[in-house]
Amino acid sequence: MQRNILTLLILGVLIVAAALLAQFMGIRLYERIATTMFVSMILVLGLQVFMGNSGILSFAHIGFMGVGAYTSAVLSIPDRMKGMALPDLYPILETVQLSPYLSILAGGLVAALVAAALSYPLMRLSDAAAVITSFALLVVLHTVLTHWSAMTNGPRTLFGIPEATSLWLACGVALAALVGAIAFKESRAGQLLRASRDDEVAAAAIGIDITRLRWVGFILAALFAGIGGALWGHFVTSFSPRAFYLKETFLILSMLVIGGANTVTGAVIGTLIVTFAYEALRSLEATINEAGIMADQVIGLTEIVLALAMIAVLSLRPGGLFPAREIGTLLTLKRRKGGRS
Amino acid sequence: MDFAVQFIINVLSLGGAYALMALGLVLVYGILKLVNFAYGELIMVAGYTLHLVGGSPLPWLVMAAVAVVMAMVAGLATDYVAFRPVRAKSVTAVLITSFAFSTLLQNAALLFISPRPRSVPLPEIFSQSVMIAGTPTPMRDIITIAAAVLLLGLFAFLMQKTVLGIAMRAAATNFTMARMLGVPANLIISSAFAISGLLAGVVGILWIGRIGTVAPAIGLEPLLIAFIACVIGGMRSLQGAVLGGFLLAFIDTTLNYTLSQDLLKFRDAFTFSLVILILLWRPDGLMKGPATGQRT
Numbered sequence: 001m002q003r004n005i006l007t008l009l010i011l012g013v014l015i016v017a018a019a020l021l022a023q024f025m026g027i028r029l030y031e032r033i034a035t036t037m038f039v040s041m042i043l044v045l046g047l048q049v050f051m052g053n054s055g056i057l058s059f060a061h062i063g064f065m066g067v068g069a070y071t072s073a074v075l076s077i078p079d080r081m082k083g084m085a086l087p088d089l090y091p092i093l094e095t096v097q098l099s100p101y102l103s104i105l106a107g108g109l110v111a112a113l114v115a116a117a118l119s120y121p122l123m124r125l126s127d128a129a130a131v132i133t134s135f136a137l138l139v140v141l142h143t144v145l146t147h148w149s150a151m152t153n154g155p156r157t158l159f160g161i162p163e164a165t166s167l168w169l170a171c172g173v174a175l176a177a178l179v180g181a182i183a184f185k186e187s188r189a190g191q192l193l194r195a196s197r198d199d200e201v202a203a204a205a206i207g208i209d210i211t212r213l214r215w216v217g218f219i220l221a222a223l224f225a226g227i228g229g230a231l232w233g234h235f236v237t238s239f240s241p242r243a244f245y246l247k248e249t250f251l252i253l254s255m256l257v258i259g260g261a262n263t264v265t266g267a268v269i270g271t272l273i274v275t276f277a278y279e280a281l282r283s284l285e286a287t288i289n290e291a292g293i294m295a296d297q298v299i300g301l302t303e304i305v306l307a308l309a310m311i312a313v314l315s316l317r318p319g320g321l322f323p324a325r326e327i328g329t330l331l332t333l334k335r336r337k338g339g340r341s
Numbered sequence: 342m343d344f345a346v347q348f349i350i351n352v353l354s355l356g357g358a359y360a361l362m363a364l365g366l367v368l369v370y371g372i373l374k375l376v377n378f379a380y381g382e383l384i385m386v387a388g389y390t391l392h393l394v395g396g397s398p399l400p401w402l403v404m405a406a407v408a409v410v411m412a413m414v415a416g417l418a419t420d421y422v423a424f425r426p427v428r429a430k431s432v433t434a435v436l437i438t439s440f441a442f443s444t445l446l447q448n449a450a451l452l453f454i455s456p457r458p459r460s461v462p463l464p465e466i467f468s469q470s471v472m473i474a475g476t477p478t479p480m481r482d483i484i485t486i487a488a489a490v491l492l493l494g495l496f497a498f499l500m501q502k503t504v505l506g507i508a509m510r511a512a513a514t515n516f517t518m519a520r521m522l523g524v525p526a527n528l529i530i531s532s533a534f535a536i537s538g539l540l541a542g543v544v545g546i547l548w549i550g551r552i553g554t555v556a557p558a559i560g561l562e563p564l565l566i567a568f569i570a571c572v573i574g575g576m577r578s579l580q581g582a583v584l585g586g587f588l589l590a591f592i593d594t595t596l597n598y599t600l601s602q603d604l605l606k607f608r609d610a611f612t613f614s615l616v617i618l619i620l621l622w623r624p625d626g627l628m629k630g631p632a633t634g635q636r637t
Binding site: 051121131133246303307311315318 | 442
């Protein structure tokens, strides 16, 4: 218990410190980067809730981010904008206009509901079949978002979403996500789920209902993803379905994997490191493009470096930087060892 | 009658291509129990090789052969970069490294070639059509069917009659046992990747022959098709992959003919939901493969 509180404190302080740093640098760009980072962190923590505890890789996560973002957008776009932004919207929804804060919550809930309805049968699968079907689920969600013109304006950009996400709102939700991820990990459900991750047969033999527990984890992960997506929508105020596909999946996965999928510490640290590397590489790309060293535009360099980093980390430390123990546990263990000797 | 002929030719040519794609994926999965997410990029490599050698005065068949060889080289590279360093460690790790390798290849194409689609040289015959039972049929469909029959036959011969094929099947059934009986593990795995690259290369040329251009993201659709065909047919069975390929082609073609324009946009969603339903009914796919499928 004590070490969980220590983990929570250390990671919480790191998150608040990042927000304060971005605020007091006084540069608008840094504030934007930090806000995006907190949104990513909510998503990565959500993915950790499912992947870290169940041991199953899920590609569908970003799809639920899309569901949350669109739900919140549809519910909160002001009346007078709706005719322009969503010309084919169903009449019932035309007059609905929630406050963005309520609609962000609604986005998370709808994503969780969609996950609950779709995923129960998928949770019976393990290993490669589970991964492939989660990939299929991402494609299904993406196809629906791209073509359901009435609700999403089709493949075109949806605009007119009220701006609501500030640096501190994103920071606060990230803190809440941190608490949620640790609480789930230490709850009875989380511990049983991790038992099934380590040995599926033994866990089933002592009577753990693996399918149901995975389902619970998956729904919780989708809730995080939906809220993260909705926050992001109210931050950028216009987006298209392309924002919720493989490129983002790759980014979120690289954050979780480089940090270590099995620990909440890994999720937080991974997000911090990858965001920093990503932004540094992006600005390098921009500098090269401005200087005009290459004949063509340089694109894709960031992804290449990140991919190499991912392969390198996994070859050297397959569990990521924090493979098994949370930072709080690591520190208490060290202190105890020091005390004894 | 016309309609029936057209329908059958569509299913067979699409199914042939799908079956070859699925076979290349299952071959590696059968032995290693690991999914190769970079499989689609082998098709991309074949396409870009064809584009790059396009300006040369070589005959087209030689260019196609070069493209297939490059796809095989890329297959071997996948083994060395994404699989070998992490193979023994964890399933999730390999899934992610192969996903990373796929992103690497795609972005390399973006960076070094172009984000825009590039044309590939195709022989005249790909755009001609012939009359079969009174229905105009594009030659490329016939070529695809012929190539699929030829390759599936060759592949069956390789797996049933040659030492390499028997060793690969033994490794797919029980890897540890096969190693103890003197089957060289790394050689078998590398050959599986090379054959997988060969299948991807051939299928890539046929696939790009339908579109005429190659772009960095071209591998995604074949990858998804191969995934779905494998899952339907059974991840551990080579026959299952072929069956799954043809079944998926049948479903796709039927949906193409029966869905209205409005719903056709959602075709992928329908197909993938069907897959989820099939898995509900049979979580192992339609055909069960050999042995337990434990990772070793």
